[in-house]
Amino acid sequence: MKKYTHLILVGVILILTALLAGVLIFLKSQPPQPRAFQPIVEVAPFEPDSAVWGENFPNQYSSMLLTAENRADTEYGGSSGFSHLERDPRQVILFAGYPFSWEYNDDRGHAYALADVEATARVTASTHATCYSCKSSNNPALWAEMGREGYDALLFSEIAPRMEYSIGCANCHEAGTMRLIVTNPSLETAFEAQGIDWRNFSRQEMRTVVCANCHVEYYMVGEDKILTFPWANGTRIDQIIAYYDEIGFADWTYPGTGTPMLKAQHPEFEFFTAGSTHYEAGVACADCHMPYVRDGAAKYSSHNIHSPLFDPMAACGQCHTDVDYVVERVNVIQDQVFAAKIAAEDALIDAITALSVAAADPRADPVLLEQARRLHRRAQFMWDFVSAENSMGFHNPEYALSILTEVTNLARQAQMLAAQATGNLDLLQTGVYYTIDPPPAPASPP
Amino acid sequence: MKKYTHLILVGVILILTALLAGVLIFLKSQPPQPRAFQPIVEVAPFEPDSAVWGENFPNQYSSMLLTAENRADTEYGGSSGFSHLERDPRQVILFAGYPFSWEYNDDRGHAYALADVEATARVTASTHATCYSCKSSNNPALWAEMGREGYDALLFSEIAPRMEYSIGCANCHEAGTMRLIVTNPSLETAFEAQGIDWRNFSRQEMRTVVCANCHVEYYMVGEDKILTFPWANGTRIDQIIAYYDEIGFADWTYPGTGTPMLKAQHPEFEFFTAGSTHYEAGVACADCHMPYVRDGAAKYSSHNIHSPLFDPMAACGQCHTDVDYVVERVNVIQDQVFAAKIAAEDALIDAITALSVAAADPRADPVLLEQARRLHRRAQFMWDFVSAENSMGFHNPEYALSILTEVTNLARQAQMLAAQATGNLDLLQTGVYYTIDPPPAPASPP
Numbered sequence: 001m002k003k004y005t006h007l008i009l010v011g012v013i014l015i016l017t018a019l020l021a022g023v024l025i026f027l028k029s030q031p032p033q034p035r036a037f038q039p040i041v042e043v044a045p046f047e048p049d050s051a052v053w054g055e056n057f058p059n060q061y062s063s064m065l066l067t068a069e070n071r072a073d074t075e076y077g078g079s080s081g082f083s084h085l086e087r088d089p090r091q092v093i094l095f096a097g098y099p100f101s102w103e104y105n106d107d108r109g110h111a112y113a114l115a116d117v118e119a120t121a122r123v124t125a126s127t128h129a130t131c132y133s134c135k136s137s138n139n140p141a142l143w144a145e146m147g148r149e150g151y152d153a154l155l156f157s158e159i160a161p162r163m164e165y166s167i168g169c170a171n172c173h174e175a176g177t178m179r180l181i182v183t184n185p186s187l188e189t190a191f192e193a194q195g196i197d198w199r200n201f202s203r204q205e206m207r208t209v210v211c212a213n214c215h216v217e218y219y220m221v222g223e224d225k226i227l228t229f230p231w232a233n234g235t236r237i238d239q240i241i242a243y244y245d246e247i248g249f250a251d252w253t254y255p256g257t258g259t260p261m262l263k264a265q266h267p268e269f270e271f272f273t274a275g276s277t278h279y280e281a282g283v284a285c286a287d288c289h290m291p292y293v294r295d296g297a298a299k300y301s302s303h304n305i306h307s308p309l310f311d312p313m314a315a316c317g318q319c320h321t322d323v324d325y326v327v328e329r330v331n332v333i334q335d336q337v338f339a340a341k342i343a344a345e346d347a348l349i350d351a352i353t354a355l356s357v358a359a360a361d362p363r364a365d366p367v368l369l370e371q372a373r374r375l376h377r378r379a380q381f382m383w384d385f386v387s388a389e390n391s392m393g394f395h396n397p398e399y400a401l402s403i404l405t406e407v408t409n410l411a412r413q414a415q416m417l418a419a420q421a422t423g424n425l426d427l428l429q430t431g432v433y434y435t436i437d438p439p440p441a442p443a444s445p446p
Numbered sequence: 447m448k449k450y451t452h453l454i455l456v457g458v459i460l461i462l463t464a465l466l467a468g469v470l471i472f473l474k475s476q477p478p479q480p481r482a483f484q485p486i487v488e489v490a491p492f493e494p495d496s497a498v499w500g501e502n503f504p505n506q507y508s509s510m511l512l513t514a515e516n517r518a519d520t521e522y523g524g525s526s527g528f529s530h531l532e533r534d535p536r537q538v539i540l541f542a543g544y545p546f547s548w549e550y551n552d553d554r555g556h557a558y559a560l561a562d563v564e565a566t567a568r569v570t571a572s573t574h575a576t577c578y579s580c581k582s583s584n585n586p587a588l589w590a591e592m593g594r595e596g597y598d599a600l601l602f603s604e605i606a607p608r609m610e611y612s613i614g615c616a617n618c619h620e621a622g623t624m625r626l627i628v629t630n631p632s633l634e635t636a637f638e639a640q641g642i643d644w645r646n647f648s649r650q651e652m653r654t655v656v657c658a659n660c661h662v663e664y665y666m667v668g669e670d671k672i673l674t675f676p677w678a679n680g681t682r683i684d685q686i687i688a689y690y691d692e693i694g695f696a697d698w699t700y701p702g703t704g705t706p707m708l709k710a711q712h713p714e715f716e717f718f719t720a721g722s723t724h725y726e727a728g729v730a731c732a733d734c735h736m737p738y739v740r741d742g743a744a745k746y747s748s749h750n751i752h753s754p755l756f757d758p759m760a761a762c763g764q765c766h767t768d769v770d771y772v773v774e775r776v777n778v779i780q781d782q783v784f785a786a787k788i789a790a791e792d793a794l795i796d797a798i799t800a801l802s803v804a805a806a807d808p809r810a811d812p813v814l815l816e817q818a819r820r821l822h823r824r825a826q827f828m829w830d831f832v833s834a835e836n837s838m839g840f841h842n843p844e845y846a847l848s849i850l851t852e853v854t855n856l857a858r859q860a861q862m863l864a865a866q867a868t869g870n871l872d873l874l875q876t877g878v879y880y881t882i883d884p885p886p887a888p889a890s891p892p
Binding site for chain 2: 275280281322325328329332333337339340343344347397398399401402404406408409412413415416417420423425428429430
């Protein structure tokens with residue numbers, strides 16, 4: 001009896017071993033595991049035409065097309081492309097001598113990025129291709145072909161014939177895998193300068209990082225106008241200013257005051273990630289601007305990127321249950337930031353008015369004048385960092401208000417230094433731009 | 447057969463009707479429904495001794511006793527009773543000529559309210575009973591006995607023998623019903639002035655309103671020092687300043703500058719209810735400062751009132767799941783408000799320094815001097831509204847930062863007006879308090 005039992009057990013072991021070996025050999029002979037989605041068409045690397053990607057992802061594609069339909073405005077932003085200079089003529093003064101005083105229109109939807117950059121009065125005959133960097137899904141292929149340096153060295157007009165499509169799939173996705181990737185070589189370089197390899201980011205982190213392909217502060221280096229992010233010290237505003245000061249960079253010289261100025265671009269990424277409550281809670285840009293929506297049984301991330309205020313139920317409602325309440329919070333926060341921003345503009349204009357007169361005075365103390373210019377430069381860039389950021393402070397409310405507090409303080413100190421430099425007490429008056437000592441008229445488009 | 451059926455049915459109906467009538471008559475003859483809780487002892491109206499109330503509510507009472515045990519500090523507040531003047535000597539200058547420059551200690555727990563007011567150097571022989579208003583559970587009975595006017599007209603020393611207990615049950619609860627009530631007649635009057643009847647508030651609203659029995663901005667009217675809340679225009683800071691300006695009130699005259707000053711008290715109620723995110727979300731003071739806790743099977747609101755930062759799991763954890771995250775948010779917000787507050791203090795001291803020198807100059811332009819004083823008054827009260835409020839801005843972060851932005855702007859403008867009034871450009875220097883033009887030394891205790 002015992003002998004039979006042993007025999008049976010050994011037999012079973014042998015049969016199982018044989019079966020296991022057979023299964024393993026069978027698996028080994030199979031083709032690699034298929035992708036999670038079954039593509040209808042193969043998308044070539046850097047494919048610029050989003051319609052091709054759209055064959056595989058019709059919901060995402062068709063929602064992206066809707067960015068052309070958004071025309072409405074929110075209280076402080078929106079999609080109509082209104083003129084900031086008309087809404088707030090203080091900015092004509094603040095950008096005097098710089099193209100933003102000629103034309104400064106609000107951004108429209110991604111579908112209009114290409115058309116709008118080609119229509120802007122700020123582009124001149126000497127503008128470089130660099131200014132196309134955030135405007136077209138043709139770019140990733142062009143950067144692969146000619147590199148950041150080769151691309152930027154061209155003139156805007158020279159590369160124009162290669163621009164077919166506005167912003168699209170190729171600006172954020174890797175063809176084939178659909179992985180979210182850094183496509184702008186300048187972003188790659190900026191991360192490297194900080195010792196960061198973006199390939200280690202989680203998908204949720206990439207749902208913020210891909211926006212940094214464009215929604216960042218940048219400047220252009222050298223004659224070839226190489227697109228560069230000023231992040232070597234970090235992305236907080238003090239670190240960015242320290243960077244610009246260290247390299248002695250200026251975007252333009254303010255007419256009359258002689259201040260070496262800095263223009264802030266659209267630092268949404270730097271602003272949001274500087275310890276904002278939503279960022280610290282793990283929320284990504286895409287959570288609010290590309291919320292998950294349904295079409296029948298399909299759930300997908302809307303690619304109709306716009307202000308969450310146009311559909312707060314879809315955006316805020318992903319996490320917040322009382323959407324009316326949170327929209328009211330947004331309004332309160334934006335109203336507070338707007339009031340502080342306008343007060344800062346008034347203080348800056350008082351400083352500019354005083355400094356213009358002081359700089360024209362040959363007896364003015366050059367040391368005090370230089371101190372005043374340094375404060376003007378710093379204060380105006382800090383103001384612009386909040387003003388040019390597309391959320392009227394909402395992406396990081398306390399950060400916005402903290403910055404604006406310092407702007408007003410520095411601007412008033414610049415004004416005082418101008419008066420001290422000249423001994424001219426009239427320069428201490430406030431809110432008198434239009435009646436006394438007009439600063440130089442804004443330069444006109446060439 | 448049919449006849450019998452009818453008879454039986456009619457009989458049943460009659461019996462049921464009789465039973466119903468009997469039950470109703472029985473119920474009607476019963477005593478009124480007993481209270482929801484069965485008191486062990488009857489508590490007399492205005493009973494000052496919390497130990498008596500504690501017989502009925504041992505958990506609430508024993509947790510209240512714990513306010514005597516809290517000795518620790520948070521980053522910016524806490525329960526040790528530290529000296530604000532030692533931590534931040536700028537405040538010695540800012541309160542020069544006023545008792546807060548002699549002694550300004552942080553508040554300790556409710557258990558120490560009575561001992562601390564009796565120990566403070568700010569109480570002098572001429573101090574009125576008014577200063578006991580928020581310090582003792584004896585007060586509701588005393589107000590019932592002598593009225594607000596009779597109470598306040600007495601001297602501090604005259605009413606001292608009637609003070610037996612620190613803050614306790616009678617300060618917020620109605621004996622018998624345990625209803626939350628307004629006990630301070632000044633709060634009742636302040637609501638009336640706004641056309642508000644607090645008896646219409648919900649219990650959740652009262653969980654904030656009872657704190658306004660004390661945690662508010664106030665001033666004292668006339669020779670009898672009647673405790674009055676400056677709320678007739680509303681409770682926002684602009685409305686409070688407008689009120690004080692309309693009645694021409696000043697707490698003291700700043701030595702040297704001649705500014706008619708306002709001292710802010712502890713405007714937690716006004717600050718929190720001015721559209722803060724927590725208040726708008728329906729959160730009451732008690733939700734965070736008196737969170738629900740358990741003792742065995744009993745669930746009760748902790749009466750160990752202290753900073754939520756001492757036990758964020760109990761306080762924040764009532765609503766927030768990620769308590770580490772929200773504590774980190776509190777830290778970030780408070781650090782930002784603190785930095786803006788210190789910058790505002792520096793600007794105020796620069797303004798005071800300049801104005802002191804200008805006011806001493808007989809040739810100074812009196813109109814410009816007067817304008818400078820007006821800005822100094824307004825700016826310093828606004829700063830104090832944030833500084834004296836016990837949350838380093840957290841109760842309403844954007845409100846705090848918005849206010850401080852304006853403070854710095856107004857203080858710098860006051861400094862400029864002082865320079866204009868005298869033609870003395872030295873007054874435009876910043877941060878030079880200790881080296882140039884020292885303002886008058888702070889007054890000493892009498």
